[in-house]
Amino acid sequence: MAPLSLLWLFASLNVAFASSQVKHSLSGVPDGWIQTLDVLPPTQGINLRFGLAHGFSTIESLLQDISDPSHPNYGNHLSKEEVHILSAPTDDTLHKVQAWLSAHDANSMTWSPAKDSVSAVLSVSSAEEMLSTRFSLFEHTKTGERIVRALSYSLPDFLLDHIDFVHPTTAFLDPRRHGLREIGVRHTAREAGPSPLNQSDFISCVTIMDPPCVRSVYNIGNYTPDASLPNHLGVAGYLNISARQDSLRLYLDDYIPESVGSNYTFDVVNITGPFEPQTGVDEGNLDTQLAIQVAYPIPMTYYTTNSIPPSLGEDGDPPGINEPYLNFIDYIMGLDDPPTVITTSYGDDVRSFVQISWITLLRSAKASQNWEPGKFLFPGDSGLGVGSAPLCIANTGNNASTFLPNFPASCPYVTTVGESFGPQDGSGGFVPQMAESDSGAGFSNYFDRPSYQDAVVSAYLDGPANANETPEQARMYNHRGRAFPDMVLIGSGAFFDSFFNRWDIGGGTSASVPTAAGIIALLNDWRLRHGKPTMGFLNPFLYGVGSAGFTDITEGTVDGCEQPGFNATAGWDPASGLGYPNFQKLQELALL
């Protein structure tokens, strides 16, 4: 390492004289926001995260081998240390960025575990000088929420290749997407009224998808996992949503006979510290209960990452936390022994994620190939776009009409679970399943189609189910993008979950994703029993040898943006992915 003083001088000289180049800019204020005239005090602190350039290609090709069942390295997960070394930026990058930040009096510098990003508190005036920009307060027209952003930013020439992104700058996150109504729980319809639901008013597998029914629909039989194996189910929570031990106990007592009298509880980790719990929201209870319904007694941890609306802190105070996914993933990346599967019932629309998608991509990739593999399951929600046509507009300033793929669901390195629909006509329940019209589906605008799904997605696009695609529909999505979902599970059917001491009915992808995670936990158990490592990043298995372990869904359609949607058909389709899992078939395939 060169003497720091020299680097400082170098950095200062460059700041003073170097020309800079625009890193990212928007052609106008994004749809749904107005720029206020309020002036930001120049001495006020702003917390910026700088993503550093690093060699992603090595990690990416290792990930392909480690997650490909036909490769000799299948399941040879990297250690946390190996992942960190592989994803570390070069010393040159580290030194340049560190010196540049120090020269501008950056405070509270916090490095990610792999040193591939750093957050720092800067004064508004320093940040504006460093990025040759002006920060303003923007107000969201619907919610009144105010955030600090810029319409463009630049980097000095000598840093252009060393920094991938700076956040928050030009990424406008729609606060509605962080709101409870529309994230996962959007579908969690709770029965109103003062009196609790009476379980005996429902008939298993006809009007209610209770645990015995889940076992039969997904062909789980009486498979019982071994709690002493190194297997561990993670449930992610955001937005100050908590999960209750007493509610889980009630659920176990009623539905899992072998748990009665046990002392089973889940662990809780508050990644961002204790928080003000949201009351009246049962997402956390639904997620923990439906994840454990088939996976009991595998150990389970509920991780909360509370979110504080993006904002400036008071002068000198730590500013708000913007991107809870990153806090969560940074935490998981720092664990020696992360969960073997992680379920997340939260997501956003992707308009604003031009840059954030990249950081989360890197983290997801690392975490999912990782050491004892953290594997992420994310929901696909909201059909092809949020709400109706006027909202299906790109926020790049050109008002183009577009489907709005969910994120992180559209990331190639997570497994995306949509919801399917059981007829519920009283004729016998939840099979055959159909595609659910407002389950999330689509094609990423930012991520190319990964090789693991290329054959089946191309077959869909060129096949009979898509034969009548109109030019108007074709313009709404990126035919070469990562396509999702990967699989679907019943969501629209009813599920009981225990909330305090009453019973509620929840559903949607918030039911599908944790149920899928429980099934994956069983497959990991099965492999561990045979002396094999857990599955890690699933998708190459799912689209390869594992595809025979799914029951195809050929009926129904998914739609949105007031457009005719994608049709379910034989084989993979955007309406139902590969179909729904058949555990006992997957069990055989998982050992091949």
Ligand SMILES: *[C@@H]1O[C@H](CO)[C@@H](O)[C@H](O)[C@H]1NC(C)=O
């Ligand atoms: C639920 O319904 C059953 C049968 O109709 C009845 O016996 C029971 O008392 C009810 N329980 C509650 C809590 O209302």
Ligand SMILES: *[C@@H]1O[C@H](CO)[C@@H](O)[C@H](O)[C@H]1NC(C)=O
């Ligand atoms: C729970 O019970 C098991 C055996 O039944 C015992 O080994 C374990 O120590 C108990 N845990 C707690 C926290 O009491």
Ligand SMILES: *[C@@H]1O[C@H](CO)[C@@H](O)[C@H](O)[C@H]1NC(C)=O
């Ligand atoms: C996590 O935060 C919640 C809410 O503030 C609190 O009730 C709980 O005790 C905390 N748990 C841990 C393990 O810190």
Ligand SMILES: *[C@@H]1O[C@H](CO)[C@@H](O)[C@H](O)[C@H]1NC(C)=O
């Ligand atoms: C979450 O809890 C934190 C810490 O108590 C609080 O600052 C924040 O406003 C809460 N957020 C929500 C959405 O309730």
Ligand SMILES: *[C@@H]1O[C@H](CO)[C@@H](O)[C@H](O)[C@H]1NC(C)=O
């Ligand atoms: C986009 O729409 C907004 C509001 O309707 C309008 O003010 C703006 O001029 C449009 N921009 C373009 C590039 O058409």
Ligand SMILES: *[C@@H]1O[C@H](CO)[C@@H](O)[C@H](O)[C@H]1NC(C)=O
């Ligand atoms: C989907 O199926 C419907 C009904 O058969 C048909 O009208 C529509 O054209 C199909 N969509 C595409 C894109 O082919």
